[in-house]
Amino acid sequence: MIDYTCPRRSNLDRHMKSHTDERPHKCHLCGRAFRTVTLLRNHLNTHTGTRPHKCPDCDMAFVTSGELVRHRRYKHTHEKPFKCSMCDYASVEVSKLKRHIRSHTGERPFQCSLCSYASRDTYKLKRHMRTHSGRTSPLTLLGRFKRHCLQVEKRDLLGFVI
């Protein structure tokens, strides 16, 4: 149990609601319900495609201000606030740093239910599961084809030089 304190009664009232299942703000398009009108508005924007937060440096736009800040760090400011204490790696998002740290610790929290394989991140496990279903995704195949073309190109180029 984490103690929550705040300077305002109104914020405490709001916080107390987070302990209930109360979600009075319902989306009329999909039926999903939210605690606050702001969350509902953001959600509705994902239905309508409304993206109020425009990037000043490119054509991208986002539903929330936080997404815009993150985008600008990735693409424009290159600010990486989360530094690895064991190497020079730094990242825009703390979740990426956590994923990176697992490559130092060797931790593999995501266990395959069908074999002994365990992954350091959720998506790698999901990708691995395709090997059990016998399905290779079209995107993987596209990647293979691109690499194949590059290999052929490189080979032809070397052949030409030699």
Add this chain to the structure above:
DNA sequence: CCTCCGTAGCGCCCCCTGCTGGG
């Protein structure tokens, strides 16, 4: 009280790369 903003967190997907085993 309403609302905006910043932050945290989980998820999804992609790219590039190295390794490996079979043809």
Add this chain to the structure above:
DNA sequence: CCCAGCAGGGGGCGCTACGGAGG
């Protein structure tokens, strides 16, 4: 030797949840 399959490391975005604080 070549190539396809697979896993590792990392970049980027989608979306929800929550708390601080200004109006």
